[in-house]
Amino acid sequence: MRLFHEQGYSATTVDQIAAAAEISPSTFFRYFPTKEATVLYDPFDPMLIAAALAQPPELSPIGALRATVTTIREVLPADEWERERQRQRLVLREPELRTAAMDKFAEGIDLLAGFAAQRTGREPGGFEVRNWAGAVVGVVLAAFLGSAADPEADTLEVLDEAVAHLEAGLPL
Known part of the structure; x- marks a missing residue:
């Protein structure tokens, strides 16, 4: 880096x-x-999914993701998060990396579909589960793009706001 x-x-x-x-x-x-x-190697995805699965079972999948953001904020050292933020900015800034990142987004949908399936007892390949996972990835991508454009943005805060907006049904 x-x-x-x-x-x-x-x-x-x-x-x-x-x-x-x-x-x-x-x-x-x-x-x-x-x-x-x-640059594309992301050690945080498995950690995030594990933390989301560890959330209380009464939380909805979205509620578990929001609680996970709070957990990550509390346990991840600031310098480690800053390195991750710099990595994300590089990926979003470089056209070559942005294109390659599309495969990572597909992997993210698979990870989130597996997470949602475990939390809801549904099949990870089910239409609703994959559609939900795709919506989460889209919201996360929009949040990362927005925070990458603003060097002062708190990416975790923007991410939580984005997931809260998804939880509310994405009202305009």
């Missing part, structure tokens, strides 16, 4: 990343298949 910030994403090479990490390029490729993968 430091190299991407200093030189720009496109100008940074795998050889430079490997040198900065004090590894060989071949070792780099054992961990990441592409330069894109270094």
Whole structure:
């Protein structure tokens, strides 16, 4: 991330990343298949789903997601969240990464559909479950795009507002 910030994403090479990490390029490729993968790797999704599943069962799936945002705010160190925020901004700013991120959004729908299925006793491939998961991903994407455009925005606060708006039925 430091190299991407200093030189720009496109100008940074795998050889430079490997040198900065004090590894060989071949070792780099054992961990990441592409330069894109270094930025697109998101360690938080599984953690978020686990935290959402741990929420009280009486909460709706949306209620559990909102409670998860509060939990993450309380347990995630500020510097770790700031690194994640910088990663998200880079993904949303670089056209090459934005395009590649579409696969990640599809994975997000799968993760959320699995979560909703577990909470509701429905099938993860069911129309309503996948439609709900797609709506959540759309709302999250809109929140990230909005907060990425504002360096002062508290992304977790914007995310909670976005999910609350979804919970209210997305009134205009």
